[in-house]
Amino acid sequence: MEEYRLELRNVSKSFGEVQALENINFQLGQNEIVGLLGDNGAGKSTLIKIITGYHQPTSGEIYFNGRKVDNLTVPKARELGVETVFQERALAELQTLWRNIFLGRELCNSWGFLDIQRMRDETHRLMTQSMGFTSHAISPDSKVGKFSGGEKQGVAIVRALFFEAEIIVLDEPTMGLSLKETAKLVNFVKGIKQAGKSAIFIDHNIFHVYNVADRVVVIDRGQVAGEFTTKSISIDELMEKMVHVAETGSLD
Amino acid sequence: MNTETDTSTPAVTQHYQLPFNLRSFARRNSAQLGILGVFLTLWLIFIIAAPNTFLSGQIYSAFMTSTPFFAIMAIPLTIVVIAKEIDLSFPSIMAMGMVAFSFMYNGTAFLDNVTIRVFLAIIAALLAGTIIGWINGIIIVKVGIPSLVVTIGTQFFWRGAVLVLVSGANFGLEYIKGTVFYPLLVGKIGGFVPMQMVWLVVITIIGWMILNRHRFGAHIYLTGDNIDSAELMGVNTGRVRIQAFMFVGLVSAFAGVIASFYVAYFWPSLGSGYLLNTLAAVFLGGTSVFGGTGTILGTFLGTFIIGSIDAATVAVGLTGFLTQMIYGFIIVLSVIMHTYLRKRGE
Numbered sequence: 001m002e003e004y005r006l007e008l009r010n011v012s013k014s015f016g017e018v019q020a021l022e023n024i025n026f027q028l029g030q031n032e033i034v035g036l037l038g039d040n041g042a043g044k045s046t047l048i049k050i051i052t053g054y055h056q057p058t059s060g061e062i063y064f065n066g067r068k069v070d071n072l073t074v075p076k077a078r079e080l081g082v083e084t085v086f087q088e089r090a091l092a093e094l095q096t097l098w099r100n101i102f103l104g105r106e107l108c109n110s111w112g113f114l115d116i117q118r119m120r121d122e123t124h125r126l127m128t129q130s131m132g133f134t135s136h137a138i139s140p141d142s143k144v145g146k147f148s149g150g151e152k153q154g155v156a157i158v159r160a161l162f163f164e165a166e167i168i169v170l171d172e173p174t175m176g177l178s179l180k181e182t183a184k185l186v187n188f189v190k191g192i193k194q195a196g197k198s199a200i201f202i203d204h205n206i207f208h209v210y211n212v213a214d215r216v217v218v219i220d221r222g223q224v225a226g227e228f229t230t231k232s233i234s235i236d237e238l239m240e241k242m243v244h245v246a247e248t249g250s251l252d
Numbered sequence: 253m254n255t256e257t258d259t260s261t262p263a264v265t266q267h268y269q270l271p272f273n274l275r276s277f278a279r280r281n282s283a284q285l286g287i288l289g290v291f292l293t294l295w296l297i298f299i300i301a302a303p304n305t306f307l308s309g310q311i312y313s314a315f316m317t318s319t320p321f322f323a324i325m326a327i328p329l330t331i332v333v334i335a336k337e338i339d340l341s342f343p344s345i346m347a348m349g350m351v352a353f354s355f356m357y358n359g360t361a362f363l364d365n366v367t368i369r370v371f372l373a374i375i376a377a378l379l380a381g382t383i384i385g386w387i388n389g390i391i392i393v394k395v396g397i398p399s400l401v402v403t404i405g406t407q408f409f410w411r412g413a414v415l416v417l418v419s420g421a422n423f424g425l426e427y428i429k430g431t432v433f434y435p436l437l438v439g440k441i442g443g444f445v446p447m448q449m450v451w452l453v454v455i456t457i458i459g460w461m462i463l464n465r466h467r468f469g470a471h472i473y474l475t476g477d478n479i480d481s482a483e484l485m486g487v488n489t490g491r492v493r494i495q496a497f498m499f500v501g502l503v504s505a506f507a508g509v510i511a512s513f514y515v516a517y518f519w520p521s522l523g524s525g526y527l528l529n530t531l532a533a534v535f536l537g538g539t540s541v542f543g544g545t546g547t548i549l550g551t552f553l554g555t556f557i558i559g560s561i562d563a564a565t566v567a568v569g570l571t572g573f574l575t576q577m578i579y580g581f582i583i584v585l586s587v588i589m590h591t592y593l594r595k596r597g598e
Contacts, residue, residue: 113467
């Protein structure tokens with residue numbers, strides 16, 4: 001049997017009395033794009049934050065490539081190749097572009113002193129090659145707060161790519177993007193598939209998810225309500241099911 | 253951290269270099285240029301109004317003597333404010349450091365060597381300051397109480413501890429004058445540059461290095477700018493903030509040592525006049541109370557503006573009663589200037 005890139009077994013998470021996730025079983029295959037669907041507050045973001053090590057599950061187990069990982073933290077998840085484009089974008093808007101690209105893992109020597117020239121060089125390269133920023137108004141020393149929504153999202157995505165991710169998590173990446181920018185993003189997710197990597201894609205827009213995902217997992221009230229391969233279900237059926245889940249809490 | 257994974261990226265052969273552009277340089281450094289402008293303007297006013305005083309070296313020697321006592325604390329305090337925190341307890345830490353100093357000195361009487369005893373006493377002071385800073389940090393980060401509230405409390409607590417531990421008494425420190433530490437900490441180079449000024453420069457350079465060229469400083473800016481983003485991206489925001497408070501504690505204890513050495517005397521009220529001067533210097537220098545922005549150079553200039561107004565007012569021939577009004581005027585005006593510059597820079 002092929003090992004899953006990532007597997008959650010019976011993962012639960014509660015915040016005080018609020019049960020955010022209950023016995024979640026979730027798998028992400030090698031080179032698979034999984035779409036995560038669910039209403040607001042269904043627990044998608046909590047699930048993502050467990051995978052990225054930001055939250056620790058109350059109970060349950062996490063496996064990377066078949067190996068169990070305890071006490072997953074953000075740096076540990078990164079070492080395991082998880083990169084995330086967060087819904088909240090996770091940018092520091094008063095800081096320069098290069099500081100944002102290298103946020104949390106600055107290039108430094110063994111004494112912890114920063115290699116600023118290299119970070120600026122790499123940022124410049126990423127800007128011109130991957131982000132498509134050609135405007136002279138934007139340089140590695142520009143402050144990110146001045147950027148448009150699409151540019152900010154570009155920063156968050158390119159940041160995820162630079163660090164050789166194996167699993168790319170996209171949490172509501174199309175939020176606040178223009179149509180053109182959204183099309184670019186969908187292409188980018190398809191590019192992840194071609195590059196042989198895995199991704200988890202969360203979006204409100206069921207069309208975007210259906211378009212790029214191999215498999216769709218529906219989450220409702222902290223539980224997995226069902227999953228379908230996109231080959232086996234039409235978009236209309238999927239939409240019907242989603243409405244049904246939202247109303248009744250179950251698929252049938 | 254996982255910097256190893258980054259080395260696999262192709263090396264960039266061509267260095268990115270922005271063509272020098274005066275306007276973008278000015279915008280990027282607007283806060284520092286702004287405060288430099290205030291500094292030079294005030295200086296010019298002083299020279300025109302009191303040329304005899306401000307064209308002789310003596311007044312500068314005097315500034316360099318008195319300003320460093322609070323200026324050195326403004327450096328780590330700048331780092332704390334950039335991290336969107338505040339510390340009001342440093343004046344009490346100055347005194348607590350000296351209490352640890354005297355306890356260590358008195359407790360090592362068996363050593364029979366004053367230099368070694370004073371050395372150990374200085375270490376004890378620095379250690380005490382660092383530990384108090386650590387306690388501040390732990391309460392703020394782990395319990396989650398705003399630093400403003402915590403350090404108001406610890407400021408009272410440690411001042412009270414000083415009074416209890418020395419029974420409110422002041423005492424002389426004549427014995428330090430025989431040790432190498434006296435000239436090293438508060439001596440004068442060539443009879444003109446006081447050693448405390450040298451220490452201020454050293455601490456300023458260290459502060460600048462760790463804030464602008466070290467991962468610690470990068471994380472300070474990120475934490476102060478957007479703590480949620482920093483956390484999501486794996487910055488240990490608790491640890492960097494605790495370290496920042498420890499740095500304030502360490503440097504405050506050091507300031508307490510040099511201020512006491514200078515007069516060779518210990519007062520239990522040591523440091524109590526420095527709270528607002530030091531904070532004013534930080535804000536004057538363009539550090540934002542909202543976190544995420546601020547510079548060491550700005551603070552450095554700010555301390556000398558604050559440190560010179562007192563003497564300058566008198567030298568210019570104004571009544572001493574005016575000094576506080578002038579302080580207030582310059583502080584408010586500078587902060588308005590910084591706010592305006594920040595808005596334009598965005």
